Amino acid sequence: MNDKTKLVILGGGLAGLSAAYHSGGSIYEKEPAAGGLCRSERIDGYTFDRGSHIFHGRDPYVLNLLENALGITFKMQSRSCWIYSHGVYTKYPFQVNTYGLAENVVQDCLRGFREVCHKPRKKEFDNYRDWIYATFGKGIAEHFYIPHSEKFWTIPVEEMTTDWLDVRVPIPKLEDVVRGAESYQTREFGPNAQFRYPREEGMGRLPRGFLTKDLQIRPEKEAVSIDTHNKTIEFSDGEKTDYEILVSTIPVPELIRLLKDVPPEIKKSAEGLRCNSIFCVYIGIEKENLTDNHWVYFPEDEFPFFRISFPMNLSPYCAPKNRSSILAEVPYSKYRPIDRSKIIDSVIEALIRAEILQKTDKIDKVGSYDIVYGYPIYDHSRKDNVFRLERYLKEKSILIAGRYGRWEYQWMHDAILDGKRVAEEADKLSSEWAYGR
Numbered sequence: 474m475n476d477k478t479k480l481v482i483l484g485g486g487l488a489g490l491s492a493a494y495h496s497g498g499s500i501y502e503k504e505p506a507a508g509g510l511c512r513s514e515r516i517d518g519y520t521f522d523r524g525s526h527i528f529h530g531r532d533p534y535v536l537n538l539l540e541n542a543l544g545i546t547f548k549m550q551s552r553s554c555w556i557y558s559h560g561v562y563t564k565y566p567f568q569v570n571t572y573g574l575a576e577n578v579v580q581d582c583l584r585g586f587r588e589v590c591h592k593p594r595k596k597e598f599d600n601y602r603d604w605i606y607a608t609f610g611k612g613i614a615e616h617f618y619i620p621h622s623e624k625f626w627t628i629p630v631e632e633m634t635t636d637w638l639d640v641r642v643p644i645p646k647l648e649d650v651v652r653g654a655e656s657y658q659t660r661e662f663g664p665n666a667q668f669r670y671p672r673e674e675g676m677g678r679l680p681r682g683f684l685t686k687d688l689q690i691r692p693e694k695e696a697v698s699i700d701t702h703n704k705t706i707e708f709s710d711g712e713k714t715d716y717e718i719l720v721s722t723i724p725v726p727e728l729i730r731l732l733k734d735v736p737p738e739i740k741k742s743a744e745g746l747r748c749n750s751i752f753c754v755y756i757g758i759e760k761e762n763l764t765d766n767h768w769v770y771f772p773e774d775e776f777p778f779f780r781i782s783f784p785m786n787l788s789p790y791c792a793p794k795n796r797s798s799i800l801a802e803v804p805y806s807k808y809r810p811i812d813r814s815k816i817i818d819s820v821i822e823a824l825i826r827a828e829i830l831q832k833t834d835k836i837d838k839v840g841s842y843d844i845v846y847g848y849p850i851y852d853h854s855r856k857d858n859v860f861r862l863e864r865y866l867k868e869k870s871i872l873i874a875g876r877y878g879r880w881e882y883q884w885m886h887d888a889i890l891d892g893k894r895v896a897e898e899a900d901k902l903s904s905e906w907a908y909g910r
């Protein structure tokens with residue numbers, strides 16, 4: 474970055490930390506600590522991440538940065554992940570592991586998959602529902618993918634596009650589906666079949682790695698208004714700072730609310746962006762080895778959570794000796810509201826129903842937290858809305874990055890790479906200005 478250009482970064486999650494690491498800009502973060510969604514909380518010997526987090530990125534640049542430059546030691550692990558549906562536990566992913574389900578369900582899934590294998594496949598799909606039926610067939614669609622997706626995204630699948638799917642949903646070959654219907658499958662599928670988890674501290678070890686690099690971070694600085702004409706930011710404590718280039722990793726609808734004189738069509742684009750939210754319930758149990766699994770999906774509505782995970786199996790650091798831990802993630806939005814006052818009880822009751830807990834198990838710790846910005850929803854207007862917002866903000870010397878900055882389904886490695894990308898973009902802009910001066 475050109476020394477004369479003052480770069481300010483809003484938000485100290487992984488994208489903001491990476492942007493500062495690659496550019497030397499200063500971060501202003503509203504929370505007392507950096508890390509954003511990648512923070513971990515230590516509660517009486519238990520460690521809980523903000524929603525279940527595993528690191529499955531394979532990008533060599535990111536791995537070298539984390540392991541060598543930032544000194545993070547990971548343990549490589551093989552996933553043990555299950556699905557509980559139709560009263561039975563089957564392995565994840567569903568499409569290649571129907572063995573064990575009722576015979577009529579297995580046959581529905583096989584028949585539907587065989588049918589789509591014999592049809593020519595379209596290249597483009599109007600919506601996610603069409604993609605699910607065309608990819609997996611009626612059986613897998615109706616027994617798993619549609620209920621799971623609508624519970625998780627909280628909206629009908631026809632309201633979603635398919636431009637976020639790429640590596641996220643594994644598409645099997647017919648022989649894999651047949652093998653997984655006839656017997657217990659040992660082969661694993663999908664991008665997170667093997668994953669890394671920090672040996673210590675939970676996933677919060679990642680932001681702490683960045684913090685060893687003397688980045689300029691100002692915690693407890695919540696931006697409350699931005700004057701794009703005079704290029705100043707005001708914080709909730711009354712402090713102000715000026716900038717020449719602003720990198721924003723905070724949720725883009727919130728960023729737009731901080732600006733004055735925003736044209737109505739830009740406001741409309743920001744207000745049109747949708748996401749789900751994830752309400753998390755964490756539980757510590759006075760019991761050793763509750764299970765060997767890492768996590769389990771629950772596609773059916775009679776369970777409030779879409780996933781439960783067992784942090785003590787990610788790292789022994791995550792639970793005291795002889796104890797176990799559970800993190801339950803409950804998706805919600807205005808389209809699928811939840812009653813916060815009842816959610817902890819309903820999670821515990823559902824865990825007993827699924828035979829994960831027994832009535833006699835002693836609960837050592839229980840609590841909750843809310844992830845209001847969960848997963849950005851790829852609906853039919855998202856792409857145009859983001860394009861319009863990005864173009865408008867760039868004209869005001871504001872560059873957007875990160876999962877909520879760009880409203881993208883970014884994983885941790887994507888957020889780190891996006892921080893690097895935006896640092897390079899800011900550098901380029903600064904060089905162009907220097908050249909023009």
Ligand SMILES: Cc1cc2nc3c(=O)[nH]c(=O)nc-3n(C[C@H](O)[C@H](O)[C@H](O)COP(=O)(O)OP(=O)(O)OC[C@H]3O[C@@H](n4cnc5c(N)ncnc54)[C@H](O)[C@@H]3O)c2cc1C
Binds near residue numbers: 483489
């Ligand atoms: C439930 C859940 C599970 C996930 N699991 C995985 C996983 O297993 N593997 C994986 O790779 N990824 C996972 N992710 C994604 C991963 O957490 C994100 O990609 C990554 O942490 C996003 O980083 P970010 O910097 O873009 O955003 P954030 O971490 O949200 O950072 C934004 C920062 O901006 C700050 N901020 C907001 N408003 C203001 C303001 N007005 N002024 C100043 N600061 C402000 C916030 O406090 C926050 O620190 C998961 C995400 C969720 C929600």
